[in-house]
Amino acid sequence: MQINALARRTGIIPLPIVLALAASAVWAVGSSRGTSPPSAPPCSPQIDVVAVSTQDADFRQIRREVDSTFAAAVAEANDTTRRDHYRQVALLGKVLLHDKSLSVNRNVACVTCHSDETGYTGPVDAINRTVVAYPSSAGNMFGARKPQSYGYAAFAPVLHYNEAQKTLYGGNFWDMRATGHSLDNPAAEQAEGPPLNPLEMALPDAACAVYRVSRGPYRAYFERLWGAQSFAIRWPPDVEKVCATPAPAPPTDSLPVHLSAPDRGTARATYAFMALAMASFEASPEVSPFSSKFDSALAHPDQKILTTDEQAGWNLFRGRARCNTCHLDGTDNRTAARRAYGDGGVTPRDAADVGPLFTDFTAANIGVPRNPALRFYCENGPSATGHTPNPAGAAYVDHGVGGFLRSPANPNAAWIRLAGQLDGAMRVPTLRNVDMRPRPDFVKPYMHNGYLKSLKEVVHFYNTRDALPRCHGDNAPGERVACWPAPEVGVNVDSTIGKLGLTSHEEDQIVAFLKTLTDQRGASRRP
Numbered sequence: 001m002q003i004n005a006l007a008r009r010t011g012i013i014p015l016p017i018v019l020a021l022a023a024s025a026v027w028a029v030g031s032s033r034g035t036s037p038p039s040a041p042p043c044s045p046q047i048d049v050v051a052v053s054t055q056d057a058d059f060r061q062i063r064r065e066v067d068s069t070f071a072a073a074v075a076e077a078n079d080t081t082r083r084d085h086y087r088q089v090a091l092l093g094k095v096l097l098h099d100k101s102l103s104v105n106r107n108v109a110c111v112t113c114h115s116d117e118t119g120y121t122g123p124v125d126a127i128n129r130t131v132v133a134y135p136s137s138a139g140n141m142f143g144a145r146k147p148q149s150y151g152y153a154a155f156a157p158v159l160h161y162n163e164a165q166k167t168l169y170g171g172n173f174w175d176m177r178a179t180g181h182s183l184d185n186p187a188a189e190q191a192e193g194p195p196l197n198p199l200e201m202a203l204p205d206a207a208c209a210v211y212r213v214s215r216g217p218y219r220a221y222f223e224r225l226w227g228a229q230s231f232a233i234r235w236p237p238d239v240e241k242v243c244a245t246p247a248p249a250p251p252t253d254s255l256p257v258h259l260s261a262p263d264r265g266t267a268r269a270t271y272a273f274m275a276l277a278m279a280s281f282e283a284s285p286e287v288s289p290f291s292s293k294f295d296s297a298l299a300h301p302d303q304k305i306l307t308t309d310e311q312a313g314w315n316l317f318r319g320r321a322r323c324n325t326c327h328l329d330g331t332d333n334r335t336a337a338r339r340a341y342g343d344g345g346v347t348p349r350d351a352a353d354v355g356p357l358f359t360d361f362t363a364a365n366i367g368v369p370r371n372p373a374l375r376f377y378c379e380n381g382p383s384a385t386g387h388t389p390n391p392a393g394a395a396y397v398d399h400g401v402g403g404f405l406r407s408p409a410n411p412n413a414a415w416i417r418l419a420g421q422l423d424g425a426m427r428v429p430t431l432r433n434v435d436m437r438p439r440p441d442f443v444k445p446y447m448h449n450g451y452l453k454s455l456k457e458v459v460h461f462y463n464t465r466d467a468l469p470r471c472h473g474d475n476a477p478g479e480r481v482a483c484w485p486a487p488e489v490g491v492n493v494d495s496t497i498g499k500l501g502l503t504s505h506e507e508d509q510i511v512a513f514l515k516t517l518t519d520q521r522g523a524s525r526r527p
Contacts, residue, residue: 043378058124058438066109070098077221092218092225093281096274101212103137103201104246110194110201110278113147116521118444119433120151120287128443131375132450136199138246138385142375143199144398145174146450151519152357152430154187154283156180161415162362168401168418170361174426174448175404181411183272187279192271198247198387207257207267208243209274211235226273233263246385290355292432293516298330301348306516313513315346316506321462323510325496326364326428330356358431358517363401365424367465367493369485370397371449372474397488398449401425424489435515449488452480455514459507466498 073095076082084091096102097110113134115123122128133142158180159171172178172190180186194200195209203209213222214231223230235257236242242256249256259267281287297305306314318324318331330353331346380393390396399406402423405415426448435455437444446452452461457480464484471483479485487493502510 056124056126058126061438062112062115062123065115066098066100066111069111070095070100070109073098074218077218087284088225089277090281090284090286092222093277093279093284094286095218095221096213096278097281099213099216101216102195102203102209104203104208104244105137108137108201110191113200114150116287117436117438118442119436119518120149121444122147123438125442128445128450129453130373132371132445133199133374133376136197136202136246138198138202139383141199141379141383141385141387141389143197144374144376144390144396145448146445148174148429148448149433150187150190150282150287152288152432153190154185154279154288155357156186156361158184158186161418165362167362168415168422171427175400176363176427177404177407177409179411183276185276185279187282188272188275191275191278191282196247198385199389202246203243204245204247204249205242205255205257206271207233207255207259207264208239210267210270211239211243211257213270213274222273225277226270229266230270230273233259233266235259246387248387288432289519291519293518294513295355297348297516298351298354301351305348307512309509309512310516311513312506313509313511314516316502316510317513318346321459321500321502321506321510322496323431323462326360326362327358327431328353328356328360329358330354359428361428363422363425363427364494365400365422365426365487365489365492366447366462366497367487367490368426368447368449368451368461370488371451374449399423399489400448401427402489421492423491424487425492431514432517433519434517436518436521455511456507459502459510459514462497463500463502463507464498467501 073091077091077095097114100106100109100112102109113122114120117123122132122134124134127134128146131142132146133144134147135142153172156172157170159168159176161167162169168176170176170186171180172186173193178186178190178193180189183189192206195203196206210231210233213219214233219231236259239257245256255264257267293305293310297303314329317327318329323329324331329351331350376390377394377396379389380391382388400422402419402421402425404410405419405422410416434446435444443453446455446458452458460481461484469483471479471485474485476483476485
């Protein structure tokens with residue numbers, strides 16, 4: 001679909017007037033491993049996306065922030081009087097993450113979907129309330145998952161088999177596919193993904209990203225950091241046309257920017273440098289500052305910083321609620337074993353880690369239901385670009401890590417044997433900034449598919465998943481309160497949770513504790 005004139009003038013994400021296929025469309029429904037055939041999704045428009053993209057305050061705000069921050073970061077990078085070696089590479093990463101030219105239609109930057117105001121995840125309330133996934137640079141295409149935060153993601157280890165846990169450990173992305181095996185850095189490999197994803201920034205070739213930077217306002221800064229060879233590439237005459245053609249590349253021409261072997265090698269190396277710079281920024285104090293109220297409590301164990309409810313919520317978090325089983329809070333696990341899921345006694349003095357990440361870097365299937373609001377279910381026909389994102393239509397099931405392990409992206413054939421036990425499993429995310437939002441009424445979606453819409457719903461799900469009856473049909477009366485739909489993937493469901501016996505007040509106390517994990521915006525530990 002062609003970009004509309006307004007979008008060309010404004011630079012706002014181009015979206016078609018007609019968002020979805022007719023609600024009366026007939027969808028193929030099939031069975032899947034451990035899962036009942038899903039019902040047809042509601043494919044009629046749930047929001048007026050054109051109105052949102054042109055009028056919505058969140059869209060306008062993120063557009064202003066992307067443009068202004070990019071300009072300021074480029075100006076800082078090009079100021080040759082600065083010699084702040086501590087943050088030079090991180091500054092390059094910041095510029096790259098705010099650069100809209102890294103998307104096929106020059107309209108989407110990484111931070112368009114990963115805003116600092118929301119803890120580096122989706123910044124548009126209207127999208128979060130409804131379709132959850134954010135639109136492609138190329139137009140009316142959406143993915144199957146919500147934007148995962150890249151805050152604190154740079155601390156993930158390279159994906160490997162943990163012999164003690166008997167499972168995979170590390171990596172990035174919901175399905176762990178950014179393994180870190182090629183760059184020894186999962187965050188950098190995660191950064192390499194979105195520019196080439198047809199449902200995100202949609203460049204057809206990694207060389208296009210290198211070409212765009214070589215024509216950009218910070219080329220000289222890049223060369224000062226990584227060397228003059230970074231862009232010493234003989235570009236073909238049709239490179240502009242090729243790089244303006246949305247991904248995916250044709251099956252018969254997987255590298256449509258036709259380069260010599262030495263030039264292709266240079267482009268690959270430069271693309272890796274770009275990704276490493278972005279990972280450096282993500283690891284910097286600007287993104288990952290450890291500046292929350294909880295961190296303050298750990299730093300000052302002699303002071304009563306947490307409120308009574310927050311402290312009670314922390315006790316529950318690492319006690320009967322069992323959150324600390326996967327979202328490690330840095331307290332001494334031997335203390336946890338002695339208390340046997342009791343709720344008393346934990347204090348900041350028990351912290352063995354002064355900067356806990358609230359993840360154990362494993363993956364689990366916690367039985368999250370499918371989210372019928374995802375547009376991905378409706379994308380079983382070719383888009384205006386000719387790409388069919390989801391041939392399975394309503395029968396699509398997100399198998400998470402199990403799906404990745406069966407795919408060509410799996411770098412280790414020995415891991416294929418783990419696919420069955422990791423079907424439906426998603427990478428345990430950090431809980432840091434889980435409640436960060438620009439205003440109290442702003443909706444953040446939770447879980448990989450955004451099915452849950454508040455922290456209260458999240459805690460209630462963990463508490464009652466197996467205690468309440470099954471809902472019948474999508475949007476059933478009482479859903480998320482008095483009943484829960486079946487898991488999207490019904491095998492390997494984590495039995496640690498689901499029937500915790502917490503009261504509603506105790507759920508609220510856990511929510512109060514989770515809110516203490518919000519960093520102070522603009523805080524930095526850098527001297």
